Amino acid sequence: MLKKLLKSVPFVSLLGVPMVTAAGCQSTQTVDDNSKSISVEPADVFTVDRTAELWVKGLACPFCVQNVDKRIAVVSGVDDVDVDLPTGKVRVLLSDSRPASKEDLVSAVAASGFTLDRIEMP
Numbered sequence: 597m598l599k600k601l602l603k604s605v606p607f608v609s610l611l612g613v614p615m616v617t618a619a620g621c622q623s624t625q626t627v628d629d630n631s632k633s634i635s636v637e638p639a640d641v642f643t644v645d646r647t648a649e650l651w652v653k654g655l656a657c658p659f660c661v662q663n664v665d666k667r668i669a670v671v672s673g674v675d676d677v678d679v680d681l682p683t684g685k686v687r688v689l690l691s692d693s694r695p696a697s698k699e700d701l702v703s704a705v706a707a708s709g710f711t712l713d714r715i716e717m718p
Contacts, residue, residue, distance in 0.1 A: 646675075646695070650686040651713040652705055655679070660710070667708040671696045690718070 655661055661679045668677045668688060673696030676689035686705075690696055698717050705712040 645718050646690045646692065647718065648688040648690055648696075648698075648701060649716045650688065650701060650705065651715075652679075652684045652686055653711040653713050655681055655684050655710065657681075664705065664708045664710060667704045668701065671700050671704050673697070673700065684713070 652664055655664065658681065661681050664686060665677050665679050668674060668686065673691045673694050674688055675691050678687045680686070688696070688701060698715060701715060702712055
């Protein structure tokens with residue numbers, strides 16, 4: 597009976613570790629168990645004087661992170677975005693010349709379908 601139940605639950609495999617997808621998550625993609633991906637972190641380009649920090653509620657999976665990242669990255673005045681899934685903290689490197697406004701960042705998070713808990717701007 598348990599085997600039958602487990603076959604009906606959607607699974608995602610990340611780095612060879614099977615995970616059940618979160619209820620309510622917008623992701624429907626699966627990762628092939630035979631594919632192995634390695635994440636390489638870029639150099640830390642975020643500087644205190646140009647970095648906005650946002651705390652986003654409801655991030656449940658890498659696809660949620662990707663959604664928030666893409667919505668914020670297209671905002672005019674944003675140079676880079678780093679989303680931390682476990683904490684929900686989003687660091688946004690703002691442009692030197694014309695940084696994105698607080699309102700623009702709030703709107704981008706809302707458009708991604710998630711809730712902004714707090715935002716700190718330089």
